[in-house]
Amino acid sequence: MISYNRFYQKIAENRLSHWLNTLPAQLTHWQKANLHGEFAHWQKTLDALPKTLVSNVELNTQVKAGEREDINDGEYKRIENLLKKFKPWRKGPYHIHGLHIDTEWRSDFKWDRLKDHISPLKDRYVLDIGCGSGYHLWRMRGEHAKFVVGIDPTQLFLMQFNAIQHFIKDDNVNLLPLGVEDLPELKAFDTVFAMGVLYHRRSPIDFLYQLKSQLTKGGELVLETLIVDGDENTVLVPGERYAKMRNVWFLPSAAAMCAWLERVGFKNIRVVNTDITALDEQRKTQWIDTESLQDFLDPNDSSKTIEGYPAPKRAIFIANI
Numbered sequence: 001m002i003s004y005n006r007f008y009q010k011i012a013e014n015r016l017s018h019w020l021n022t023l024p025a026q027l028t029h030w031q032k033a034n035l036h037g038e039f040a041h042w043q044k045t046l047d048a049l050p051k052t053l054v055s056n057v058e059l060n061t062q063v064k065a066g067e068r069e070d071i072n073d074g075e076y077k078r079i080e081n082l083l084k085k086f087k088p089w090r091k092g093p094y095h096i097h098g099l100h101i102d103t104e105w106r107s108d109f110k111w112d113r114l115k116d117h118i119s120p121l122k123d124r125y126v127l128d129i130g131c132g133s134g135y136h137l138w139r140m141r142g143e144h145a146k147f148v149v150g151i152d153p154t155q156l157f158l159m160q161f162n163a164i165q166h167f168i169k170d171d172n173v174n175l176l177p178l179g180v181e182d183l184p185e186l187k188a189f190d191t192v193f194a195m196g197v198l199y200h201r202r203s204p205i206d207f208l209y210q211l212k213s214q215l216t217k218g219g220e221l222v223l224e225t226l227i228v229d230g231d232e233n234t235v236l237v238p239g240e241r242y243a244k245m246r247n248v249w250f251l252p253s254a255a256a257m258c259a260w261l262e263r264v265g266f267k268n269i270r271v272v273n274t275d276i277t278a279l280d281e282q283r284k285t286q287w288i289d290t291e292s293l294q295d296f297l298d299p300n301d302s303s304k305t306i307e308g309y310p311a312p313k314r315a316i317f318i319a320n321i
């Protein structure tokens, strides 16, 4: 059973205390009514992870907990077998006692593209919406953020996060099983990240208002999303699938995205990076059994998706309120 009591105690004493008005009831309901069919099984896997002595934790240049020498061969094999039960591992990579979880995505590439453009995270309250397994949460803490909260409704990713947390043990980094639509207007975070989520939202403008309502006055939004080429009136709404993904709705141009941000009241809007996703950033590894980017592109023309749309191109936007 996952307990959020420690999280409640922590926020009772910090600037998120008003979240206690709604969060405990929401999470209690979630545990009663919304658990994934595999949840109990996953929980057993988590509980079976050995309690090891973690000699060091490195979060600034990578996400690494412990050394190979901290554990014996049996423990290493056990950790590997148990963590493989949480496949597919999409976002990472992680290094646990010398075990390299070589995830589908090199999420560190995205971090490298944005880290020099954002306001320093030192002492900040940070929220990462749609954080996946939480890779970037650790990197934010590695930049000395004071309190880091991630939300993501996909329960397998929560399990992956909890598995990494089992070794790192930092109660200033938390992942809650919520969607953005479950958040009250907290107006409490200094930096809000929303990366890889906007195109999954059916109402992108409402989504931007939701992001805005999480920020303190003067706070910073870091938004990353798929874009297309074009002017401020260009938006692609793909058919049933984009790069084999079913739930993709709006792909604006960078100019359109800036116009949307301005329309909902963000200021100081800038595009700090654009990048075509390359095959070394998203690829099949031993830690996923499913297809990856190579299978999502036209085999004869990698500038197109398999459906004939422009291949994935992403941009990072930073804005303030």
Ligand SMILES: Nc1ncnc2c1ncn2[C@@H]1O[C@H](C[S@+](CC[C@H]([NH3+])C(=O)[O-])CC(=O)[O-])[C@@H](O)[C@H]1O
Pocket: 091, 107, 110, 129, 130, 131, 132, 133, 151, 152, 153, 154, 157, 178, 179, 180, 181, 194, 195, 196, 197, 200
């Ligand atoms: N309603 C929702 N509210 C919040 N999150 C959601 C919702 N619906 C889906 N998600 C979550 O949004 C994440 C998107 S992945 C980006 C990960 C990371 N940020 C990255 O930048 O690497 C990109 C992709 O899969 O295309 C997934 O983890 C979903 O579970």
